[in-house]
Amino acid sequence: MADYAALSVLLVDPSQSMRANLRNMLGQAGITSVDDAVSAGTAIRQINKKSYDVVLCEYDLGSGQDGQQLLEDLRLHKLIVPWTIFIMLTSEGVYSKVIGAAELTPTDYVLKPFTVDALLQRIRKAVERRDVFQRAYQMIELGNLRKAIAECVAAEEKNPRYAPDFARLRAELLAQLGDLADAEQAYTVILMTRPVAWAHLGLARCQFGQQKFLEAQSTLQELLQHNDKYMAAYDLLARTHEALGQQEAAKKILEDAVSISPHMVHRLRHLGDVAYETGDVTAAEKAFKQVVAKAKYSEFRDPEDHVKLVKTLVRKGDANQASGVIRDMERSLRSSANVDACRAIASGLLQEMSGNITAAATELTNAVNAVAGSRGLSTGLKIGLVHSCLNIKLDQQASDLMLNLMNDTESGVSMDDAVQVFEKAGRHDLAQGMGEQIKIQVDELIAHADEQRSHGDLRAAVDTLNAGLRKAPGNLALLPAATSAMLKQLDDLGWEAPLAEQCQFLLDRMRRLDPDHPSLETLLAQYQHTQRKYGISVVA
Known part of the structure; x- marks a missing residue:
């Protein structure tokens, strides 16, 4: 041996x-x-x-x-x-x-x-x-995924016994890099010779990532017809139904999956979320109770699970059970900013249900303060807290929390999303106030980028404006400013294909959003001038 x-x-x-x-x-x-x-x-x-x-x-x-x-x-x-x-x-x-x-x-x-x-x-x-696989693994550990892919390609030929495994790892790494079209092609090639379940799933993930939801749905349905125990396919199919607005279908898929494999906490949590959204309070209650019970002994117990269960019980009108869940949270979870925030949110929901608006306001204010010192709480929980604050007229707390979410690069909440939260809640006044805050921030970003450009730091100016675009991708003040900064960098520092592609993308976005924008014609002419300067062919 x-x-x-x-x-x-x-x-x-x-x-x-x-x-x-x-x-x-x-x-x-x-x-x-x-x-x-x-x-x-x-x-x-x-x-x-x-x-x-x-x-x-x-x-x-x-x-x-x-x-x-x-x-x-x-x-x-x-x-x-x-x-x-x-x-x-x-x-x-x-x-x-x-x-x-x-x-x-x-x-x-x-x-x-x-x-x-x-x-x-x-x-x-x-x-x-x-x-x-050691050489490929070493490259992955070093963060050099491109080199790891190259190792997979070389190893496929040297180790025919493991060729399918190397092909799989290569496709997964391409997807991890965001090269979804290349990853999709890699999975397609694999499926030509080996119609294996994991390749079908990988193909569907690439299709989903490229927002080709109907194709992903078809791929997954075909996979489950031949292998109805391939559990990850159920999870992705549910997400695909959700992306297509088919919430009831997503719930049915998750219920089917749970009936086959009833012990996965993340799937039960997903089922609870979808059931709650569809108004199936009974299914949501059952799912969230199982999540809380199964996660009870985990080192990574999530207090948000208790909030979801309380929210469901409040919607059901069951104050006694909701109180019991809050007591369990207080007894069994170690105190932290996250736990304090979740306990206060849950208590605020219960107090509001009971008609104790003053007590609810106190709890929700405590929750907003605790959220400020928390780490890792989900964006969904925080937006739910915004809605709870709006329900009992805590307008300032709701606005402050949404502004913090908008400025948090990890939240995924854009400036447009922030405005829409208030518009959908019927609070046009707060939406206008948020819009004014956004305009101030955009103006400050543009001024900062102009200062960086004036000092010759063109790349820093582009980075600053790109950061703004990630939060406000459709802002018609940021779009021309960012495009202009990119064109300046291309003109002064040399042609860079990725930056030029992004510039073209922003020009196309401007044209879609406002075909008559006063800066559009000038920026297009400047882009074509820079192309000619570096001998890049201009498409008429």
Whole structure:
């Protein structure tokens, strides 16, 4: 047998005798760097302290989380790299649990009882595969995805046994880089010779990313016709239905998926969200209760789950249960800005439902203050808080919170989105006030960029205006200013194809939004002049 003495292994099993047995089996292969964890929580704390080559995890971890939920946390929070060898060990025969674990792509899945030879053979096979991919993995770890793709191309020819796996990794890396058209083509080529489920899913993800929703829907429906247990396809199909405005269809797809694999917290959470949006309070309540229960022992418990459950119970009119959920949040979650914000939001919703508007205003004001010191709370939760503030006339708090969201580069809320929140709430006065704030900010951005240009820092000026466009992509003051700055950079510092393409894109956007814009003709002429200057052909 090959020398695997250098491997580090984490054993996750509540049974001391089983851990001792596994340690003995590993010792027969010379593997002595072995640590123990008796639960999901202790496993996460161990993994936070050091990385492991192999994780051997029992499915049934007793009280608390099971092995599937541990793996979900490890993947979701990126505590292990994709090439960590994770082998699930279990005697569990319930099919729904088996499929649930399998969809989280452990490296292998070993059913008890097993012999030492069987276990070591699985480890050997996994290590051999990892070693073949090592050069590509090293490039990924360094952040050089282009080099990793090149390694995959070269390795496909040298290792025909793993050629499909290298083709898959190459396509995934292209998608990760945002080269969705190239990734789509890569998956299409794979499917010509190997009609495998993962390639169909990858193709659909690329189509979805390019907003070709009907094509993605067709691809996924075809995939599920041939493989109705491929769980990730259900998740993406639900998102595709949502993108097409088909909320009821999305709910049905998620309900089908949960009936097959009922233990995935992220899917139950998604089902709860969609059910709430469609007005199916019963389904939303059931889903969010399961989320809160299943996540109870997670190291990454999310207090937002309690808020969603309270929101659902308030909509249902069940004050008693809502109060119980808030008490559970207070008892079982460690105090933090996030927890304080969520508790105050939930309490504000309950007080408003009970007609205690003064108490609701106090709680929601506390929530706004707590949100200011929080980290990682979702944009959806914060926009929900804006609506709650508007409902009880906390206009200043709603405006301040929305302004902060608009200026948060991580929120995904554009200036147009901020205005629309108030317009949809029937508060045109606040929308106008937000518009005035936006105009002030845009004017300041343009003035700052002009100052950078006057000092000769053309690239900095372009960066400043690009940052503004990310928040206000259709702003007809920013668009000509950014286009002009890009043309100045191209004219003075040399032709750069990506920047020129972006400039052309902005010109096209200006033409669509305002064909008679007074700056458009001048900017188009300047663009063509710069093309001629560098010998670039001008299309009439």
